[in-house]
Amino acid sequence: MIGTMPRSAASRGSAWQRLRRSEFPVALLFISPWIVGFLWFQLYPIVGSIYYSFTSYNIMQPPVFIGLSNFQILFGQDPLFRQALTNTLIFTAVSVPLNLTIAFIFALLLNQNIPGRAIFRTCFYFPSIVPSVAMGTLWIMLLRTRGGLVNVFLGFFGIHEIAWLSDPNWTMPALILVGTWTVGPTVVIFLAGLQDVPRVLYEAAQIDGAGPFHLVRHVTLPMISPVILFNLVIGVINALQAFTLPYVLFGNGGNPGGPLNSALLYSVQLFQVGFKQFQMGYAAAMAWILFVIIFVLSLISMRLSLRLVHYE
Amino acid sequence: MQGMINRRGFLKTAAAGAAVASLPAGTALASSPRATTTVEFWNPSGDALGGPLIKKLVAQFNNGIGKREGIYIDSRFVSTANNSIKYTTGMTSSNSPDLIMTYGYNTVLQWAANGFLQPMDAYLQQLGLKESDFYPVAWDMIHVNGRIWGLLQEFDADLLFWNTDIHKGPPPRSIDELDHLAAKYTKFDSSGRLVQAGIVPWAQGGFLGGGYGDWGPIWGASFYDEEKGKWTINTPQNRRFLEWYLKYVKMFGGRAKADALISATPKTYGYADIFNYGKTAFSMEGEWFPLELTATTSKKLHWAVSSTLLSAPGVSTRKMSMIAGANLFLLPARAKNVNAAITFAKHMVSVDSLVTWALPIGQFLPLKKAETDPRILKAQPWMKYFNEALDKQAFVTQPLSPQFPVFDQAMGQAVDEVTYMKKTPSQALDGVAQKVATAVSQFKATHPNWSRE
Numbered sequence: 001m002i003g004t005m006p007r008s009a010a011s012r013g014s015a016w017q018r019l020r021r022s023e024f025p026v027a028l029l030f031i032s033p034w035i036v037g038f039l040w041f042q043l044y045p046i047v048g049s050i051y052y053s054f055t056s057y058n059i060m061q062p063p064v065f066i067g068l069s070n071f072q073i074l075f076g077q078d079p080l081f082r083q084a085l086t087n088t089l090i091f092t093a094v095s096v097p098l099n100l101t102i103a104f105i106f107a108l109l110l111n112q113n114i115p116g117r118a119i120f121r122t123c124f125y126f127p128s129i130v131p132s133v134a135m136g137t138l139w140i141m142l143l144r145t146r147g148g149l150v151n152v153f154l155g156f157f158g159i160h161e162i163a164w165l166s167d168p169n170w171t172m173p174a175l176i177l178v179g180t181w182t183v184g185p186t187v188v189i190f191l192a193g194l195q196d197v198p199r200v201l202y203e204a205a206q207i208d209g210a211g212p213f214h215l216v217r218h219v220t221l222p223m224i225s226p227v228i229l230f231n232l233v234i235g236v237i238n239a240l241q242a243f244t245l246p247y248v249l250f251g252n253g254g255n256p257g258g259p260l261n262s263a264l265l266y267s268v269q270l271f272q273v274g275f276k277q278f279q280m281g282y283a284a285a286m287a288w289i290l291f292v293i294i295f296v297l298s299l300i301s302m303r304l305s306l307r308l309v310h311y312e
Numbered sequence: 313m314q315g316m317i318n319r320r321g322f323l324k325t326a327a328a329g330a331a332v333a334s335l336p337a338g339t340a341l342a343s344s345p346r347a348t349t350t351v352e353f354w355n356p357s358g359d360a361l362g363g364p365l366i367k368k369l370v371a372q373f374n375n376g377i378g379k380r381e382g383i384y385i386d387s388r389f390v391s392t393a394n395n396s397i398k399y400t401t402g403m404t405s406s407n408s409p410d411l412i413m414t415y416g417y418n419t420v421l422q423w424a425a426n427g428f429l430q431p432m433d434a435y436l437q438q439l440g441l442k443e444s445d446f447y448p449v450a451w452d453m454i455h456v457n458g459r460i461w462g463l464l465q466e467f468d469a470d471l472l473f474w475n476t477d478i479h480k481g482p483p484p485r486s487i488d489e490l491d492h493l494a495a496k497y498t499k500f501d502s503s504g505r506l507v508q509a510g511i512v513p514w515a516q517g518g519f520l521g522g523g524y525g526d527w528g529p530i531w532g533a534s535f536y537d538e539e540k541g542k543w544t545i546n547t548p549q550n551r552r553f554l555e556w557y558l559k560y561v562k563m564f565g566g567r568a569k570a571d572a573l574i575s576a577t578p579k580t581y582g583y584a585d586i587f588n589y590g591k592t593a594f595s596m597e598g599e600w601f602p603l604e605l606t607a608t609t610s611k612k613l614h615w616a617v618s619s620t621l622l623s624a625p626g627v628s629t630r631k632m633s634m635i636a637g638a639n640l641f642l643l644p645a646r647a648k649n650v651n652a653a654i655t656f657a658k659h660m661v662s663v664d665s666l667v668t669w670a671l672p673i674g675q676f677l678p679l680k681k682a683e684t685d686p687r688i689l690k691a692q693p694w695m696k697y698f699n700e701a702l703d704k705q706a707f708v709t710q711p712l713s714p715q716f717p718v719f720d721q722a723m724g725q726a727v728d729e730v731t732y733m734k735k736t737p738s739q740a741l742d743g744v745a746q747k748v749a750t751a752v753s754q755f756k757a758t759h760p761n762w763s764r765e
Contacts, residue, residue, distance in 0.1 A: 056758040059404045060427040060645065064758050077750050079743070146505075146576035161505075166571035168732060255521060255721060260728045275397040276419075276717055278426050279754065 053284040063281060070285035081286070083261050084269035087172065091265060092239040095176045100231055103183040107190035108216070121191075128184035136248025139178045140165065143249075150177075165249060168262035175263055178245055186231050193227030194220065225309040233301050240294055243267035266290055348382040349652040354402065355413035356392045361604070361673050362415075363389075369668060373659045383652045403428045408646035411653040413465070413660075417453065417638040417710070418717055424461040425714035425755070425762045430645045431459035435654045439463070439661070441679075449635060449707055450678035452538075456712050457764055461642070463661045466675035468637035469707040470518045470526050470596040471697060472622060476614045478508070478593040483616070487530070487624045490594065491559065497593040498563055506569040509586075511594040513560055514727050515574055516587060518596055519636040520710070520720060522727025526596040527553040529631035529708055531624045535719070536711030541764030543713070543748050546741040552624070554730045554737035567731045588613060598637065599698045603674045619700035632706040639675075676702065713765055718751040719744065 028035075053070060055063035074081045110121055127135070142149045143164035151161045164174040201219050210218065221228075246265050250258040256272065257264030266286070274283030357366035370387045378384055388409070390398050396419045399412055403423070414420070423429050436442065441463075443451050450464050472483055472490075478497055484490040494510020501507050517523020528535065531553035537544050544550075564570050577586045587595035588605055590613060597617075605613060621630040641657045643650065659665060666682040669675065674692050677683040683702075688695055701707065711719060726740035735743070752765045 056754065058426045058758075059400075061758075066757065069757075073750065073754070077746075079747070144575045145572040148575075161572060163568050163571050163575070166575060167568055168728075255724050255728075257725075260732060260734060261725055272721075275400065277751070278400065278422065282754070 049284040049287060052281045053288050055281040056279070057281040057284075058278040059280055066281070070282050071289075073282070074285060074289065080257075080261065080264065080269055084257075084264045084266045087262070087264055088240060088242070088266040090172060091175060091179075091242065092236055094172075095179045096232065096235040096239050098176065099180055099183050099186060099235060100228065102180055103186035103231070104190055104228075106183065106187045107194055108220075110187065110191055111194045121188075124187050125184035128182045132244035133248050135181065136178075136245050139181075139245075140249060143174055143178075166259055168258070168260040171250070171258040171263040175242075175246055175249070175265075178249065179239075179242070186235070189227060189231055190224065193224040197223040222310045225305075226311060229301065229305045229309050233298055236297055236301070237294055240290065240297075241267050243271065247271070349649050350384045350386050351411060351649050351652045351656055352409040353385050353387050353411045353413070353653075353656065354390045354399065354409040355387060356390055356395050356415045357413070358389050358391060365669055365672065366413075369660060369665055372665075373656055377655065377659055381652075381655060383655060385656055399423075400428065403644040403646065406646070408644045408648075410644070410647040410649045411657060412642050412644060414640050414642065415637075417467075417636070417640065418720060420462055420640060420642065421456055421712060422714045422717055423642070424456070424459075425759055428645055429461055430643050430647070430650075431461060432463065432643055432654075433460050436460065438651075438654055439658045441661070445679050445681070447678060447680060447683070447702065449702075449705075449709060450676075452709050452712070453635065453638065454640070454678075457762060462640040463642075463657055464678035465639035465641060465661060465666065465669060466673075466677055467635050467639075468519070468598040468600060469635050469676060469698070469701070470598050470633040471617050471619065471701055472594060472632075473587065473597045473601065473615050473617045474594050475587065475590060475592070476616050477590070483618050483620050484594075485620055485623065487556070487622055490622065493593065494560070495563060500565075504565070504569075506564055506573045507591075509564070509570065509573060509592045511560075511592050512564075512570045512574065512586065514557055514731055515570065516592065516595040516597075518598070518633060520634065521724030523557075523596075524553065524723050524727060525634040525636045525710065526632065527556070529629075529634055530622050530627075531556065532627035532629055532631075536713060538709070538712060541713070543711070543715070543719070543745070543752070543765055545719075545745040545748060546738065550741060551737040552626075554727070554740065557727070557731055558733075561731050561733070567733075596633065599676055599692075599695060600674045602692070602694055603672060617694050617697050619697040619704070619706075621701065621704065621706050630704070630706060631708055632701060633708075634710045635707055636710055714755060714759075714762065715748055715751045715765065719748050722747040 052063055054065060054067060056066050056069075057063035106124055110117060110124065114120075130138075143151075145151060145161050145163045145166065148164070150164065151159075154162065162170055164170050164177075197220060201223065202215055205215055205219050242265050246258075246263055247256050247268050250256050250263055251268075255261065256268050267290075270283050270286045270290070273279050273286065353370070355366055357363045366387065370385050373383075374385055390402075392415055395414070396416070399414070400419075400423070402409055403412070420429075424431075432439075443455070446454075446464075450467055453467065454460050454462050454464055474483055479493060484493055490511070497508060497510040498506070499508040513527055514523045517527045518525035524533070528550070531549070533550040533553055534547075535543065535545055535550060560570075561567050573591055574586055577589050577591060586592050587597065602615070605615075621632055623630060641660055643653060643657075647653055661679070663679060663682045663685065666677045666679060667685050667687055670677055670682075670688055671691050674695065676698065677688075682688075683699065689699075710716060713719070722744040726735075726744045729735040729740045729743070730737055755762075756765075
């Protein structure tokens with residue numbers, strides 16, 4: 001009897017009835033496949049890997065809790081961890097700005113109204129859709145010390161053959177060089193940003209006597225700074241997680257870290273530890289350390305963007 | 313009208329009938345029509361030599377013993393590229409294969425120690441095998457920590473081959489003689505590039521990275537005490553082969569020159585074939601080399617081999633090679649059809665099957681009766697020298713430890729560190745010892761039942 005019910009209960013009843021009448025349950029039903037997928041394929045593995053990072057676990061036998069031991073060994077006793085982390089940070093610090101610069105220059109060129117622009121865009125984008133393994137195999141041939149096309153080309157300028165893949169001093173430059181081949185998607189994103197810059201700003205600057213350099217420096221760059229930030233963050237994340245190219249370049253019958261592990265990247269070492277040494281707990285600990293590094297770097301980028309990025 | 317079949321009814325009936333009719337056909341796709349047990353057999357034989365042989369042996373079984381016993385072998389090819397990872401993933405899943413075949417030995421004890429494999433001791437009688445049937449070194453490879461972990465199909469070991477177009481005389485008998493000849497045959501072009509070498513020891517010392525698998529035993533190295541099951545890495549004796557490597561680094565004018573020579577040569581199985589392509593006078597190669605040379609290159613290499621065991625200064629033992637390559641049949645821990653898998657494995661390691669495998673390839677066979685089969689020596693006269701060396705106990709097992717993959721990777725780096733002049737042999741081996749010690753302590757904490765390091 002509704003009239004004798006306490007006020008709060010009556011309110012709850014009507015709220016429930018409102019909910020039942022609303023579209024919420026139907027909406028929930030429609031997005032439930034994604035929710036189930038997220039819970040099972042993303043959240044559960046994430047939570048699981050946090051737990052496994054504190055255990056010794058080889059998949060077949062139950063995990064054995066060992067506390068912080070994995071992290072202690074990583075930071076205190078594992079020289080390969082330190083080397084992989086150092087190599088990865090160097091790779092990221094050099095390849096990301098380099099790729100951004102190259103992509104920006106290509107985008108500027110492609111933004112010009114020249115005949116055959118669509119063909120050029122296709123040519124620049126095409127390498128990024130080549131499968132990574134095929135690309136790596138191709139680059140092994142291109143980077144051969146003797147007879148490789150890169151050294152043949154450099155030979156025309158009198159540069160003596162460089163042992164790109166077998167000299168520890170040149171393996172990192174080789175990785176960085178190969179990485180520049182996939183700037184296509186970055187170029188496309190920059191191009192979209194460039195085409196969004198209002199022409200009236202360029203015209204106004206030209207009226208004030210700005211030359212091409214000033215136009216780029218004072219109009220283009222500020223206006224596409226959000227795009228630069230996006231490409232920077234994505235570039236850093238991808239570089240810190242680079243795996244396929246270095247593994248294919250150096251892992252074919254040899255040490256996937258290259259000579260003296262000079263090209264050993266973090267993800268490659270994580271893969272080795274997890275799938276060749278069957279230390280899944282140790283690999284999980286490495287994965288979480290990488291997550292923290294990526295998180296901190298992304299946070300720094302976001303904080304810097306408050307000062308350096310221009311939003312309209 | 314009542315009793316008449318309408319169009320919808322007809323279509324529904326037809327569809328139901330088709331579904332019922334296709335059911336046995338669909339089942340037949342997964343298994344032989346008359347089989348009661350299907351054995352899922354994973355193997356890496358997609359290569360030019362091994363692929364047809366495995367198909368032949370599987371077909372022999374399916375048409376013979378398999379038909380009689382109601383067993384069908386479902387052979388699945390798994391590429392050798394990283395197949396250790398694919399095998400591990402498969403074996404740890406609920407849909408594990410029933411039997412796997414490997415083209416390598418490196419990960420077997422690691423799998424065994426981690427519980428991925430089940431021991432085969434209980435099936436030896438069913439297999440009709442006993443210890444005395446095997447060569448001692450082959451038995452030692454499968455009988456570890458008191459259990460039998462697999463069945464060898466073949467194993468590989470190396471002897472010194474030479475290019476008879478470059479070196480026309482008898483083979484060197486000692487390291488000193490080898491050094492003298494190597495210096496004689498090392499040639500540079502006018503711009504100082506290395507164009508021919510006597511031998512590049514770190515690249516021509518067997519399957520194991522850095523050549524320690526051959527040159528280590530030749531120089532008397534012993535990295536693992538098999539009796540005690542403990543690692544013995546950084547010892548003066550173990551450093552000697554690395555010190556010898558430095559002689560060749562100096563001879564070439566730096567490691568980079570040898571790398572340049574190697575990079576210009578095509579690769580087979582991921583290894584540069586500098587001997588196959590006539591770039592070096594000598595090389596440590598395996599018993600499989602002559603037939604693989606014919607199958608994979610069109611080069612006409614004139615070669616010779618002998619059972620001469622190289623002597624090294626101050627080394628009393630005469631060992632030539634660590635057994636680093638081997639094909640094995642392994643029983644995953646989660647295999648469902650174990651007895652049927654064992655019946656098939658028995659067929660694969662029978663003398664006839666082993667000889668069928670070895671004849672086109674050239675392999676050491678683990679069973680004495682198979683290895684001394686007259687068909688082998690008739691087809692592969694060079695096996696005479698390998699058998700002589702085997703009788704002289706010139707071959708040793710690789711360290712029989714679950715930490716071997718860690719050791720192997722670390723040794724490859726140690727060789728690089730020494731030959732790139734970044735570390736002394738002692739420093740390099742110290743680094744190896746530390747990495748292995750860390751792996752051992754992590755292993756022991758969670759594997760108390762495995763007594764060997």
